[in-house]
Amino acid sequence: MTTNAGSVTFQNVRKSFGSFTAIHDLSLTVEPGTLVTLLGPSGCGKTTTLRMLAGLEHPTSGRILIGGKDVTMLPANERDVSMVFQSYALFPHMNSLDNVAYGLESSGLPRRQARQKAEHGLELVGLAGMGGRLPAELSGGQQQRVAVARALVLEPQVLLLDEPLSNLDARLRRRVRTEIRELQQRLQFTAVYVTHDQDEALAVSDQIIVMKDGEIAQQGSPRELYEAPASPFIADFIGEANVVPCEVIDVSGNEATVSIEGLQHIVPARGARPGRNQLAVRPSAITLEPAETAAFPGRISHAAYLGDHIEYEAETSGGTLFIVDPSVDRPLAPGTRVAIGLKNRGIAIIAQ
Amino acid sequence: MNNRNRRLDVVLALGLAAMVLVPWYRIEKGFYAFSWLSDFPGEPEVAPGFLQIFLHGRIWLIAVLFAFGLAFAARLTVDPMLRGKMLAIAGGFGVTFLALQGLAIGMTGFTWTISEKMFGPLADGQPSMGAGAVLSAICFVLMFSLGLAERGVMRGDAFVVATISMLVFLVAVFVFYPIGSMFIGAFQDFNGSVNFDGFSRNIVDPSIWSFDCVIGGARCGVAWRTLFLAIMTAAGSTTLGLAFALVATRTRFPFKKGLRLLTILPIITPPFVIGLALTLLFGRAGIVTEGLSSVFGIEPNRWLYGLTGIWIAQVLSFTPISFLVLIGVVEGVSPSMEEASQTLRADRWRTFWRISLPLMKPGLANAFLIGFIESMADFGNPLVLGGSHGVLSTEIFFAVVGSQNDPARAAVLAMILLGFTLSAFLAQRIWLSGKNFATVTGKGDSGAHIALPRPLSIGLHMIVIPWMIFTLVVYGMILFGGFVKTWGLDNSLTLAHYAKAFSITFRDGSLVWTGVAWNSFWTTMEIALIAAPLTAAVGLATAYVIVRQKFAGRELFEFALMMSFAIPGTVIGISYIMAFNLPPLEMTGTALILIACFVFRNMPVGVRGGIAAMSQLDKSLDEASMTLRATSFRTARKIILPLLRPATTAALVYSFVRAITSISAVVFLVSAQYNMATSYIVGLVENGEYGVAIAYSSMLIVVMITVITGFQLLVGERRLRRENRVSGLAKPILPVLSEEKTA
Numbered sequence A: 001m002t003t004n005a006g007s008v009t010f011q012n013v014r015k016s017f018g019s020f021t022a023i024h025d026l027s028l029t030v031e032p033g034t035l036v037t038l039l040g041p042s043g044c045g046k047t048t049t050l051r052m053l054a055g056l057e058h059p060t061s062g063r064i065l066i067g068g069k070d071v072t073m074l075p076a077n078e079r080d081v082s083m084v085f086q087s088y089a090l091f092p093h094m095n096s097l098d099n100v101a102y103g104l105e106s107s108g109l110p111r112r113q114a115r116q117k118a119e120h121g122l123e124l125v126g127l128a129g130m131g132g133r134l135p136a137e138l139s140g141g142q143q144q145r146v147a148v149a150r151a152l153v154l155e156p157q158v159l160l161l162d163e164p165l166s167n168l169d170a171r172l173r174r175r176v177r178t179e180i181r182e183l184q185q186r187l188q189f190t191a192v193y194v195t196h197d198q199d200e201a202l203a204v205s206d207q208i209i210v211m212k213d214g215e216i217a218q219q220g221s222p223r224e225l226y227e228a229p230a231s232p233f234i235a236d237f238i239g240e241a242n243v244v245p246c247e248v249i250d251v252s253g254n255e256a257t258v259s260i261e262g263l264q265h266i267v268p269a270r271g272a273r274p275g276r277n278q279l280a281v282r283p284s285a286i287t288l289e290p291a292e293t294a295a296f297p298g299r300i301s302h303a304a305y306l307g308d309h310i311e312y313e314a315e316t317s318g319g320t321l322f323i324v325d326p327s328v329d330r331p332l333a334p335g336t337r338v339a340i341g342l343k344n345r346g347i348a349i350i351a352q
Numbered sequence B: 001m002n003n004r005n006r007r008l009d010v011v012l013a014l015g016l017a018a019m020v021l022v023p024w025y026r027i028e029k030g031f032y033a034f035s036w037l038s039d040f041p042g043e044p045e046v047a048p049g050f051l052q053i054f055l056h057g058r059i060w061l062i063a064v065l066f067a068f069g070l071a072f073a074a075r076l077t078v079d080p081m082l083r084g085k086m087l088a089i090a091g092g093f094g095v096t097f098l099a100l101q102g103l104a105i106g107m108t109g110f111t112w113t114i115s116e117k118m119f120g121p122l123a124d125g126q127p128s129m130g131a132g133a134v135l136s137a138i139c140f141v142l143m144f145s146l147g148l149a150e151r152g153v154m155r156g157d158a159f160v161v162a163t164i165s166m167l168v169f170l171v172a173v174f175v176f177y178p179i180g181s182m183f184i185g186a187f188q189d190f191n192g193s194v195n196f197d198g199f200s201r202n203i204v205d206p207s208i209w210s211f212d213c214v215i216g217g218a219r220c221g222v223a224w225r226t227l228f229l230a231i232m233t234a235a236g237s238t239t240l241g242l243a244f245a246l247v248a249t250r251t252r253f254p255f256k257k258g259l260r261l262l263t264i265l266p267i268i269t270p271p272f273v274i275g276l277a278l279t280l281l282f283g284r285a286g287i288v289t290e291g292l293s294s295v296f297g298i299e300p301n302r303w304l305y306g307l308t309g310i311w312i313a314q315v316l317s318f319t320p321i322s323f324l325v326l327i328g329v330v331e332g333v334s335p336s337m338e339e340a341s342q343t344l345r346a347d348r349w350r351t352f353w354r355i356s357l358p359l360m361k362p363g364l365a366n367a368f369l370i371g372f373i374e375s376m377a378d379f380g381n382p383l384v385l386g387g388s389h390g391v392l393s394t395e396i397f398f399a400v401v402g403s404q405n406d407p408a409r410a411a412v413l414a415m416i417l418l419g420f421t422l423s424a425f426l427a428q429r430i431w432l433s434g435k436n437f438a439t440v441t442g443k444g445d446s447g448a449h450i451a452l453p454r455p456l457s458i459g460l461h462m463i464v465i466p467w468m469i470f471t472l473v474v475y476g477m478i479l480f481g482g483f484v485k486t487w488g489l490d491n492s493l494t495l496a497h498y499a500k501a502f503s504i505t506f507r508d509g510s511l512v513w514t515g516v517a518w519n520s521f522w523t524t525m526e527i528a529l530i531a532a533p534l535t536a537a538v539g540l541a542t543a544y545v546i547v548r549q550k551f552a553g554r555e556l557f558e559f560a561l562m563m564s565f566a567i568p569g570t571v572i573g574i575s576y577i578m579a580f581n582l583p584p585l586e587m588t589g590t591a592l593i594l595i596a597c598f599v600f601r602n603m604p605v606g607v608r609g610g611i612a613a614m615s616q617l618d619k620s621l622d623e624a625s626m627t628l629r630a631t632s633f634r635t636a637r638k639i640i641l642p643l644l645r646p647a648t649t650a651a652l653v654y655s656f657v658r659a660i661t662s663i664s665a666v667v668f669l670v671s672a673q674y675n676m677a678t679s680y681i682v683g684l685v686e687n688g689e690y691g692v693a694i695a696y697s698s699m700l701i702v703v704m705i706t707v708i709t710g711f712q713l714l715v716g717e718r719r720l721r722r723e724n725r726v727s728g729l730a731k732p733i734l735p736v737l738s739e740e741k742t743a
């Protein structure tokens, strides 16, 4: 299988359904050969964006380019992209080989050649010899792989995946996502991957585009999003965080000294300026010590034992904090007064 | 772009062919006789379009040439938006102009005074449209669609736009144009001039509207009698249908399978057959009548011939339909409602009267309205049993074929009939839209329906069992009657009727179909076989655009189609002869008019079946196919059609069977050359040849059972194991069929 990776560009794309605007003003670029994830809560417009890229919806205004070519008005069957559907959408009356060969035959390839390539495609996803089975005779994971093979054998410039793992059970999900990522890195195709699961996004992506209410909230590598969230929404959506108000007291070089409810701490500055600000504090970056008095006092309001860690909620003057504590040998009962401390990693100023 | 040019080239080539290669006007002897080839292209009768313009004085047709020219200019234009606009204008203008000139210029010149005033009198008129004109119209519709598609309508999908435009065009020509012509026909003289006399004379005619029977006179007007009959029939069939449904679902009745078999009877029974069987039982020479007169000395009389007889026949005919509707309704009442009622200390009676029955009310209303519409539309039974004083549908018939020959009267009567059925249809829609307490939730209701109160159960059995026996006797008569020599006079058994109808002899070593029925039998088979696939195709294509495509006016389109269900066959028949007897479209006396009538009359059934089946197909299957480079045509052919096979078969079988059994529209449209089985049988009945008529009818029933069973075996089940996305589609044909009949 050769690769044919193309870039994707959205220029000021807007999409309305009647009076409801699903996508407001979307501009984005996907570099060839990368896997980019569209991540966001349900209803934020991920599927709509993907469908516009596939040609299943046409934008109300704006332009879409694939491989540098304007495809805005091109119907789906004339675009050089292919898609893995959330429901897989395997044709139930065709066996897996015919399913995979379907797109090739639609493109005008002679039947024999199409079947040969389809066999090869099935091999690629580890389903060699399963060509004769109907979709109904395959397990969920196998169906999913047929759907991927069906899309891949067309050697599209861009492969689109709409929540490809959502119909698999949790265990299988982890394995299949690794397989998809490996395949993408091996064949170097461009992929746009839609998911609402941030774990999945962090695991597979080169770039993540976080969407909210039809707009891009932040775009960056997984690490950037986790370590430098641009808004409280991102901070909480990517890996959960307590968003607490703070005061930046002093900035020197790359480091900033902040004060949270009187507790002083040093964090990466990221261009912050002295004054009021917000801090994203990961649940695992908070330490708890039983104490009657402290610089940053709190009171445990809720505790849940989860085997390898305990989850706490603590009431403080800065609001309720959510804490993940790995020291299970020393549980704190609700009502215990504690001193709250901060670790060095897992705390970031939210860029304004 | 290449693709777009190619398909435009095809359309332009077709357009060129329409103007140059085929006769523009209708050929009297028939296009397919090809006798025109010898005179082509010189003679004015057979000349193609462009010669008509330049040699034969049909100068107005130059506008058609202009439209084609514009389309050709569009072919050379690069900018897609401009090109699309030019094409759409060329197509839209072309088809509109063709329609207008056809209507405005008749055989002898302008038909409308307004156009005569505007353009001055014409030296010569024009005959009906022929191959060239029709082909041009199709080309214009296609051009219009291609133009819209290039402008990005329907996501630029030319196949979809063309399908929608073609369907709208066909429905306009074959449903709305005839109905419109009929309305105009009410205001016209025989020679076509406007005349309000016929309308005003008929609309106040006491024979239609009189209330004499109420004030003690002889009889009421035919409109009131029809209405009264429809209400009585609806009430009777709904009551019986409910009794059957309750017995079938809420009791331990031993013959439930047999009950369900009843539901396919109305589909395969030509509509007048019940009436015919009743005559054999209760007519003047009927078995029962004779028996009563010889045993008790009761004088035979003619009580059967009139509303009473029609009523019995209709209740017999339509009870199975009502049963079918109500069985769904009765099963739809959630058992948990009834169980809840019982835990609230209500006994079985109270539960039935206060919970179950009220929950069935919308369903009962629906069954009532269906019975009402069916009774209004019924033509066969009143024809056989009504004698000279029939109902609206037969009056319409006699107004055209009888000695009256008064098309304006027929049109007025048809309007009244249409008014009744459409009001019922609208009432049904409005009623159902507000009150849908379907309690089937899909949540896996557990629990069983409670048993009926005992006295009720006994009462129901006392209705159902005799009625079932009665139905069996009636159908037995149909099969048996063909073997009896002369009813009442000579009851010895004979094969003479079958021999007369279906004899075959060998003469000079070749087969000769000597039976009197063969001619109409083969015509019927031929026309039914042509109409069935067309009906299925048009119906499924319509279902496809209604379910899968969003376009302006879609709901209106769907509503109009469903409404055409409520148009009685008699009305269709009268409107077809009024529309297609004169230019611009002349089809009476041909097989074409019968085929068109069947296709557009039975299409709504295909649409319903298609909609039901297609809404169960996940839309992402189409979309997957589209993203796999398939055009929407390929998607329809490779993905949708194979998955819709049961619905397709059902539509095929249904339209085939309906083409064989229907009579109401057909009697207006048959000709000596193309006579259909049903109208031939009615002719036999009118001549008193009951034996042959019954023999022929039972033969038809046997043929249809064979066809349905054959199809059933042929199709079988598809191999789609464990696929719940399409499960429920692979239903056997018969239930699908019978559900559709009720729609």
Ligand SMILES: Nc1ncnc2c1ncn2[C@@H]1O[C@H](COP(=O)(O)OP(=O)(O)O)[C@@H](O)[C@H]1O
Pocket (backbone or CB within 6 Å): A017, A020, A022, A040, A041, A042, A043, A044, A045, A046, A047, A048, A049
């Ligand atoms: N065909 C449509 N008609 C109307 N609204 C739609 C349509 N498709 C999507 N929407 C709306 O657009 C918004 C975004 O939908 P979608 O892109 O499916 O979200 P998600 O991010 O969950 O995939 C939702 O509010 C949805 O209701």
Ligand SMILES: [Mg+2]
Pocket (backbone or CB within 6 Å): A046, A047
């Ligand atoms: Mg989605």
